[in-house]
Amino acid sequence: MQIENHLQEIIIRAIRELYHSDMDTSQITLQKTKKEFKGHYTLVTFPLLKISRKKPEETAEEIGAWLAENAGIVSGYNVIKGFLNLEITSGAWIGLLEEIDTQPDYGFTPATDDAPLYMVEYSSPNTNKPLHLGHVRNNLLGHSLCEVLVANGNRVVKTNIVNDRGIHICKSMLAWQKWGNGETPESSEKKGDHLIGDYYVLFDKKYKEELAALQGKGLSKEEAEEQSRLMAEAREMLRKWEAGDKETVALWKRMNEWVYAGFDETYHRMGVSFDKIYYESQTYLAGKEEVLRGLDEGLFYRKEDGSVWADLTPYGLDHKLLLRADGTSVYMTQDIGTAKLRFDDYPINTMIYVVGNEQNYHFQVLSILLDMLGFGFGKGLVHFSYGMVELPEGKMKSREGTVVDADDLMTEMVETARETSRELGKLEGIPTDEADKIAEMVGMGALKYFILKVDPKKNMTFNPKESIDFNGNTGPFIQYTHARIQSVLRKAAEQGIAIPEKPDYTLLLAEKEEGLVQLLAEFDAVVKQAGAEYNVSLIGNYVYDLAKEFNQFYHDFPILREENTSLRDFRLLLSKNIALTIKKGMGLFGIEVPERM
């Protein structure tokens, strides 16, 4: 990064000297030189023509000549059409590497006490069913977003709003009460969230049976729903819960505990965590208060049936319900309360909601409502909206039972990783417990990488088979590359090749370029003859591309190689930095990299 910034400044100076005009850095279009041309950075001269009043080629030529003459870090240049390709001196690159080498946390900005505070909400499950594939994308995006924010020197509070109240929980509770025979996670050896999820499904099944029976007696669908005893009992349970009935609340607490234990297990395996958890049961009342206040202040209005609404037509939207006729709150009410409590609890600068794009409208409305209620933060809410995840077989539909459970998916990924590794003979001679760990890292890495590599905004197709391939644009490929770098370093140590703290040279090998063994031998000979020390790094094309894309500390390293390919002309990078870079970059996304695999 420094090289690029430096270059920009020099170019501005060049323009001032040559054309007597002051430019801003934002007006300088500098980009990486395409690989088919010679050079490291390219200045696009078209935007400068107004100032130079010369042809693109002439302008480029003039600036290039000036830079070669006056800028210490430019060793050469060439002009193609209006593009000025600049070559950076080896010294500048090596200087940069040396600087990086002295800073273990290069690329990371430590947060200060007055750094901006972000609160990021993600995951936000219902407590009546286990997490599914959609939550996986949510959790991974949310977690990575936090990591990236922290790496850039911000303070972050990771938060989760748990929807722990409502009719859906009561359905599970009721089914368990009626048909559960006292079943517990221990007695059934099921995860708590799965157990509760099963009773939710059971309720639905029984409910449908009841409806069918009623309809069989000649009732219409609506009449059947009206007369359903099961649903009436569920509603009664919700009423009792809201009234604080001891027995109901105790059952609710007990069952929620089971679910939370189950969630914790899933979160832990996924590698995500939270600093502060909000529960809807604790925030919905605050929301209600705010809505009533709004009503008093004439911001909202009440319909004849007693329900409370907001008129959003001045904003080009519709009317929005805020309180039901019976006075109970809806999703929006709760989110208003939660937002208020959060801003009371923390000095938040930016609130980010990681929530699927099916709720775009909801957040648009939330922002407006908060603003209407006089909360200055309302307009600044950020909805980090992401698309749906589909499978090669098609869309997930809960009604058709094609929902992919998060726990099952993770287990399957790890199993596949183990199988693949075994088939390829990679885990031979590695103790079982370590092999287990590696399978876990690879399986999870495959899942995480595949999901995170796609633009969050877009709907995506998750293909488990492709994700776990050891070749291709996959997590395992990068993990594997890291493992191989480590292997090379280990072997070097075994053979008594000392890896100096600060080597004179590091060989960076981009795969697919040359025969590896021969290169190593030649390089070794050349460097030894010079009496110097060296490190070796292997880097796959993928890693390089990925690093470029995802990892700012890698941003500055082109694969440096010049025309006269004596091996010394490989520009030299520090292998431990590369290994470290992979580790750090992957770490930002919660992906672990094994030392060997």
Place this chain on the structure above:
RNA sequence: GGCUCUGUAGUUCAAUGGAUAGAAUAGCGGUUUCCUAAACCGUAGAUCCGGGUUCGAUUCCCGGCGGAGCUACCA
């Protein structure tokens, strides 16, 4: 109907308004069994359509067409 997002090789994904639109997989043709490797080299293959702004558009604007989601007194 209205609102939001989205449309790129067979497929899955890239591309701050810049050069000949990149990868990966799957094809096809060759060389290999060597490094922790079914590897390496080569080849073919795409911007939904029509306008506009610009020196220059996959990108920005307008209009079509297609896909997804929302438009619940569910969350």
